[in-house]
Amino acid sequence: MTIKAGDTVPNATLVRMTENGPDKVQAQEFFKGKKVALFSVPGAFTPTCSAKHLPGFVAKADDLKSAGIDEIACTAVNDAFVMDAWQKQNEAGDVTMLADGNGEFAKALGLEMDGSGFGMGTRGQRFSMIVNDGTVEQINVEAPGEFRVSSAEHMLETM
Structure with missing residues (x-):
C-alpha cells in the first residue's frame, strides 16, 4: 500500500553521516516533533537528481524554512558514504x-x-512530501521519467 496524506511515516532504519561515521536513525524518530520537507531521488549522482532535484532544494532552502519547514531531507537507495559525497x-x-x-x-x-x-x-521512486510530526501532510509522486511535482518549487507553490 502506498503512503498518502494523513498517514504516519512507517518506521524503517535510515543512515546519516556524522563526524563519527555512519549513524543509524529510525524514521519515526527522525520525523518526530518537526516539520520536514523530504524528497526522494532514484540515485545520488544520477542526471536529473544532480542537475535539478537536489539543486532546487538547496536553492529554495531559505524559502522553505520561511514557510515553516524545520528541516530539509533527501533519501535515496544509496549508502551513507555515497550520500555524504553527493552532499559535499x-x-x-x-x-x-x-x-x-x-x-x-x-x-x-x-x-x-x-x-x-x-x-x-x-x-x-522520485517524490517529495511534507511530514509534520511524523504525519504526511502532502505527498507528490512523479510519473516515471518526469520531474515536476516533486520539485522544491512545486512544494512551495502548494504549501
Whole structure:
C-alpha cells in the first residue's frame, strides 16, 4: 500500500553521516516533533537528481524554512558514504542526507521502483512530501521519467 496524506511515516532504519561515521536513525524518530520537507531521488549522482532535484532544494532552502519547514531531507537507495559525497560535491549543507541503502524505507512507503533495466536494481521512486510530526501532510509522486511535482518549487507553490 502506498503512503498518502494523513498517514504516519512507517518506521524503517535510515543512515546519516556524522563526524563519527555512519549513524543509524529510525524514521519515526527522525520525523518526530518537526516539520520536514523530504524528497526522494532514484540515485545520488544520477542526471536529473544532480542537475535539478537536489539543486532546487538547496536553492529554495531559505524559502522553505520561511514557510515553516524545520528541516530539509533527501533519501535515496544509496549508502551513507555515497550520500555524504553527493552532499559535499553539491554544497548541500542545508539538506540532511538519509541513506536508505537496503531500500527498506522506500518499500515501507510503497514507493519502490524497479530500476534493473538501467542496472540500478530496486530503488525509491522520485517524490517529495511534507511530514509534520511524523504525519504526511502532502505527498507528490512523479510519473516515471518526469520531474515536476516533486520539485522544491512545486512544494512551495502548494504549501
